[in-house]
Amino acid sequence: MSPPPELVKADGLWFPIDGIILRAEETIFRVPKSILGARSSVFQVMFEFPQPATGGDGEIEDETIDGIPVVRLHDSAKDVEVFLRAIFDSGYFMPPPSPVEVRDLLGILRLSHKYDVKYLFKRAIAHFETRYPLHLDKVGEVGTIRIAGNDGRVLKYRLKEIPTFHRVGATWLLPCAYYGIGTYSVERLVEFGPTWFTLPEDMKQTCFLLPKLQTAGTARLFDALTLLSTCESPHSCNLTKFEWLKNTRPDPEDPLNQDPLFELTFNRGELEAALCETCVIEARAHYNAAQANIWNQLPANCGLEGWDALLEQRRVALELE
The missing domain is CATH 3.30.710.10 (Potassium Channel Kv1.1; Chain A)
Structure with missing residues (x-):
């Protein structure tokens, strides 16, 4: 013994x-x-x-x-x-x-x-909300959470966060948390052995669906930026859009294809600098509308209610006025 x-x-x-x-x-x-x-x-x-x-x-x-x-x-x-x-x-x-x-x-x-x-629960949630925002205009801001190591370590903790958020009822963090996982290929997820295989099946299925959904979102945003011009010099602006699209759109295997809310995926500044003012205004309007639609769809992508319902759940859970 x-x-x-x-x-x-x-x-x-x-x-x-x-x-x-x-x-x-x-x-x-x-x-x-x-x-x-x-x-x-x-x-x-x-x-x-x-x-x-x-x-x-x-x-x-x-x-x-x-x-x-x-x-x-x-x-x-x-x-x-x-x-x-x-x-x-x-x-x-x-x-x-x-x-x-x-x-x-x-x-x-x-x-x-x-x-x-x-008070500790609320404080922990406040930190996670700097990483997983609740509003589109907060996407891309630098958060407070530090992860030492390489990209593999980042993904490992993303996979640990998902079941934890489910367990503690922090539903409002899940859309952006799942979105982050959707920026990785299915093959990359499966590489994580026990961390991946211990996820409940419904969470795995959600993760499997996300790359395709997010790649479609990227395509919609590129389409929004390159609609046929109806300005005073449509030939010039359409040619500019074609050349920009050819040089900017990521290769189909590029992970940027799965990250439609990442501004650097699109390099819009280069396009706007070469278009006329009318086309710049139109491209921005179409892009913003398509981006807002992608944002609003995030909860449904992972089987959740819409943002309004999630924010109400947050209000109740955190005992906010």
Whole structure:
């Protein structure tokens, strides 16, 4: 029989007074019971009405350390660590525009929802909203979320975000989160092994459909910019549009084809500089209308209600006026 694993005290999360000990995997945390209960309604109920240990989550076990009962949490030690640091270190998890690592942010979002720490949940959502905007005019702005590493690491966390947003009910983040996944090929998604294969089937099916839908959106925007001119010099402007389209439109295999809301896909400045004023005005109007249509279609692309319904769900979830 193998010996029991050695428990590790979390650095900086071992307080000497008013303590309760939490255990996640092989890491233990001693934190002020009164503060944790005041922040989390789930822990407050747990402390007021302790249940006998049956192997479930968040139960106070028979085990004690230094005479203090141990509460077993069936969460990852890393998630519990960042969650508790966000509660007990006032400078650890600041609201936007302060930057935050995506790994930490996902852990805080998951556990603030699970243990009902409302202010942390709202703060985590605020960070994700800098990455996944709620309005078209915010697309392309620099967000607060940091992801160290290459593009593969970015996609890995995108695939982790989708089920997390579903789980915590942050439906309004899903259209742009799914859109981000739709900028990758299906072959690229499948390369991610367990991260991909553990996604629920309905989420996988949505991801499979997105590249084709978004490529069609890019085509509509190129069409909107190159409609036949009816200005005073249509021959010249139509020739300009043809040459621009030939030189600018991405190769069919180019990932830019799947990113219709990315302005650099189109290099509109070069086209507008070569057109007459009438054609510039018309091209902008057609482009803006087509882009707005693509934006409005994002929720339906991933099987959700429209933006108005999603924003109402956000208002209720975040307890906004």
